[in-house]
Amino acid sequence: MKIPWPLFLAWKQLFPTQRKVSFFSLLAVVGVALGLNVMIVVVAFMKGFQHKFKEDIIDAQGHARAIPLSRSKDWSKLQKELLSRSEILAVSPYLQGPLLVQKQDYQSVPLSIGIDLSSGPSVLPLDEFLKNGQQRMDAHDAVDVTPVPLSQNLQDDSVFISQYVANRLGVRPGAILRTGQSKSLTDPNLGVRVYAMDYQVPSAEWKLKYLGEGEWILRSIGLNFEEKLRPEGSILDAGPGTPVFEVMSDGMQPEIGAESIYQTFRSSTIEVFSPSMIQRAQANEMIPPKEVRIGGIFEVPWQGFHAESMIGSFRLLEDVRSVNGLCDGMFIKFSPEISTDEEKLHALCEELELPRSVNWAFVPWFVENAWFFDLLKFEEYLMILIMVPIGLVAAFAIAIALMTSVLRKIREIGLLVAMGGARVSVGSIFCLQGFLIGLLGAILGCGLALLFIHYRDAIMSFIVVRIAGDEGKTGVAQFYDFYSLSVPYPWESSESASTFLTFALFSILVSTLAGLIPAWRASRMNPADALRNE
Amino acid sequence: MLYAMNKSLALQASNLSKTFRLGAQELQVLQGINLSLPQSSSLSIRGESGCGKTTLLNLLARIEQADQGELTWGDRVMRCDRSASRDEVAHRASFLGVVYQAYYLIPEIDVLENVTLPAKISREFDASVQDRARSLLDQMGVGNRITQIPGKLSGGERQRVAIARALLNRPKVLLADEPTGNLDERTGEEVMNLLLRACSEEGTSLILVTHNLAFARATDRQTFLSEGRLNEV
Numbered sequence A: 001m002k003i004p005w006p007l008f009l010a011w012k013q014l015f016p017t018q019r020k021v022s023f024f025s026l027l028a029v030v031g032v033a034l035g036l037n038v039m040i041v042v043v044a045f046m047k048g049f050q051h052k053f054k055e056d057i058i059d060a061q062g063h064a065r066a067i068p069l070s071r072s073k074d075w076s077k078l079q080k081e082l083l084s085r086s087e088i089l090a091v092s093p094y095l096q097g098p099l100l101v102q103k104q105d106y107q108s109v110p111l112s113i114g115i116d117l118s119s120g121p122s123v124l125p126l127d128e129f130l131k132n133g134q135q136r137m138d139a140h141d142a143v144d145v146t147p148v149p150l151s152q153n154l155q156d157d158s159v160f161i162s163q164y165v166a167n168r169l170g171v172r173p174g175a176i177l178r179t180g181q182s183k184s185l186t187d188p189n190l191g192v193r194v195y196a197m198d199y200q201v202p203s204a205e206w207k208l209k210y211l212g213e214g215e216w217i218l219r220s221i222g223l224n225f226e227e228k229l230r231p232e233g234s235i236l237d238a239g240p241g242t243p244v245f246e247v248m249s250d251g252m253q254p255e256i257g258a259e260s261i262y263q264t265f266r267s268s269t270i271e272v273f274s275p276s277m278i279q280r281a282q283a284n285e286m287i288p289p290k291e292v293r294i295g296g297i298f299e300v301p302w303q304g305f306h307a308e309s310m311i312g313s314f315r316l317l318e319d320v321r322s323v324n325g326l327c328d329g330m331f332i333k334f335s336p337e338i339s340t341d342e343e344k345l346h347a348l349c350e351e352l353e354l355p356r357s358v359n360w361a362f363v364p365w366f367v368e369n370a371w372f373f374d375l376l377k378f379e380e381y382l383m384i385l386i387m388v389p390i391g392l393v394a395a396f397a398i399a400i401a402l403m404t405s406v407l408r409k410i411r412e413i414g415l416l417v418a419m420g421g422a423r424v425s426v427g428s429i430f431c432l433q434g435f436l437i438g439l440l441g442a443i444l445g446c447g448l449a450l451l452f453i454h455y456r457d458a459i460m461s462f463i464v465v466r467i468a469g470d471e472g473k474t475g476v477a478q479f480y481d482f483y484s485l486s487v488p489y490p491w492e493s494s495e496s497a498s499t500f501l502t503f504a505l506f507s508i509l510v511s512t513l514a515g516l517i518p519a520w521r522a523s524r525m526n527p528a529d530a531l532r533n534e
Numbered sequence B: 001m002l003y004a005m006n007k008s009l010a011l012q013a014s015n016l017s018k019t020f021r022l023g024a025q026e027l028q029v030l031q032g033i034n035l036s037l038p039q040s041s042s043l044s045i046r047g048e049s050g051c052g053k054t055t056l057l058n059l060l061a062r063i064e065q066a067d068q069g070e071l072t073w074g075d076r077v078m079r080c081d082r083s084a085s086r087d088e089v090a091h092r093a094s095f096l097g098v099v100y101q102a103y104y105l106i107p108e109i110d111v112l113e114n115v116t117l118p119a120k121i122s123r124e125f126d127a128s129v130q131d132r133a134r135s136l137l138d139q140m141g142v143g144n145r146i147t148q149i150p151g152k153l154s155g156g157e158r159q160r161v162a163i164a165r166a167l168l169n170r171p172k173v174l175l176a177d178e179p180t181g182n183l184d185e186r187t188g189e190e191v192m193n194l195l196l197r198a199c200s201e202e203g204t205s206l207i208l209v210t211h212n213l214a215f216a217r218a219t220d221r222q223t224f225l226s227e228g229r230l231n232e233v
């Protein structure tokens, strides 16, 4: 083993022979590690938030929007043209603007988006939004078994509204409650479950009964409805206006005569007016309002999205606004190869814009929301700005400790020179001590950060419960939403790897620099004076 | 005076002078010292406290800069009115061994590591070094303490380790500055005998600074330093 002697002595001063560690080096290494851990964790969390917001924004707005600069009607031509490019997966036109909605005396003016029913769901994850917005009814001896509405529930005579609008108007989508069930159907492997609830299902009582040999019967006394059904796949569908069921029997048969009883509640209706309709109404024209049903309630996780909002079909908005042939913009979804690389996405948007810059602007999501990400970035830099001086304080502590050790070892320093050690080498012992502290601290700190990221939910819950108690926990969790935060490990994302690496190198550099002043002192020492030192 | 016409000199100094300046005050410690040390010989220097013995050793080791004078290590001639060059410092590692009154062992490493340190510094560290260190420690009578740290050794044992360390690189010259100064009489005698025997066995020339007349007499030549001049007695 031919390690240079200054490194050997530096190591031995930190970890002397026959003692496990010196107290100083333990403190210094742990200090560096803790500081590094905090820096990495804070930045990793900030990046996690940025990622989450990024995903939420893309969900709510697509990767980019094409916005017409003049009232041109050539959008369908452009749509075809864009779709012919291999980088573009989907293009969906939309209409957007405020509409007045009304239920009896209650009104709301949601920002309304009309999306193309065929292409819209491929750009906007409507199902996801609907899942977030679902609410269950409370009832006595009945169980709310209403399934999450499907995006197919959006038609030209139905709309999805945000929770806020629903609460304001006091309306709800259709619901189905189970009021009774035979024992053999309660078995989760044998039973039936409500698969879908069309927005047109009327309020009624339904009975679903097993007739044996794979045959079921769905009956509603009030509606005078009766139909025998056999599952297609596992789905029992008696057509529009009826609830759809899924049979869970996994090869086995339920008891003959077993039945389930349900009560359905018809979805509410609301009246929709456009600004132009209101104008015409003011001019005393008789304007029949457009009546639509509530197909579902949605929640968009992106906070920048209007809380008071409504999603309808493109044709519905076209109809109430009487803007035939126009569109307010198009959502564009790119292939992952483009969408994951902001520079490529930006470049492609500019390329698309160039030949038609008079008529269309192509705006990527991060340009449109630059204000928000600038804010997050600002916050991140501010954090770093606060933490770096803290890191420097740690470095001063190391510098002071190493300086004291230089003063304690003046005579040994003189001896090493007398034995033929070059002054630079003697000085470098202290610099190397700083480096070793930084290196070990960096390794330990990265390890701690990995542990923290791995157990982040447990740690956060622990802290939150300590502060807010068990009840407060859900509230805080909702607010910060750290459970859904994705904080990638360094081997999972290059961004995370560079965070780890940057801060690890920073701490190594800073503690090496901290050793530099003592090293300089040591190497400037006159060996004769050093040896005389008492 | 002390010029010997012997061709095989280990060390030779001519006209070494040293003045310390403390503000306006000037203290001329050494005034034109001439000295020559044949190979495998020993020389003792006595003198009152503060007469400049340590300063002279420092000049001979090129640890300190002289006002004037010339110094020869083996066949290397050096001007002493400048600080040691890198090359000279590197050469010192193999040419000179030093032993001080205070032992200056490195406290964080064990005895064997302390003794092998000079080989690491002169980059002559290899497998044989460990064996040599062990045999030197055996020779010094502390062969059974090699895994101890210096803090657990007595003064005499520490000085034995320091002597082994000084001899590790087979230096041509060993400079010993009051090596028994911190030891009681009996221990001092033991250590001194070991030092003298080891030097003659290794063929290392020795310059010994001591207050002890008996130890001084054990060397080939005895000198006395006073008023900046070195006189043979």
Ligand SMILES: Nc1ncnc2c1ncn2[C@@H]1O[C@H](COP(=O)(O)OP(=O)(O)O)[C@@H](O)[C@H]1O
Pocket (backbone or CB within 6 Å): A529, B020, B021, B022, B027, B029, B047, B048, B049, B050, B051, B052, B053, B054, B055, B056
């Ligand atoms: N760096 C220095 N600055 C000023 N005076 C010094 C210095 N080093 C030694 N001296 C003085 O030089 C004289 C000789 O010192 P030294 O060689 O240590 O004497 P000795 O070893 O013979 O006891 C003493 O008077 C001492 O005070």
Ligand SMILES: [Mg+2]
Pocket (backbone or CB within 6 Å): B053, B054, B055, B177
């Ligand atoms: Mg002295």
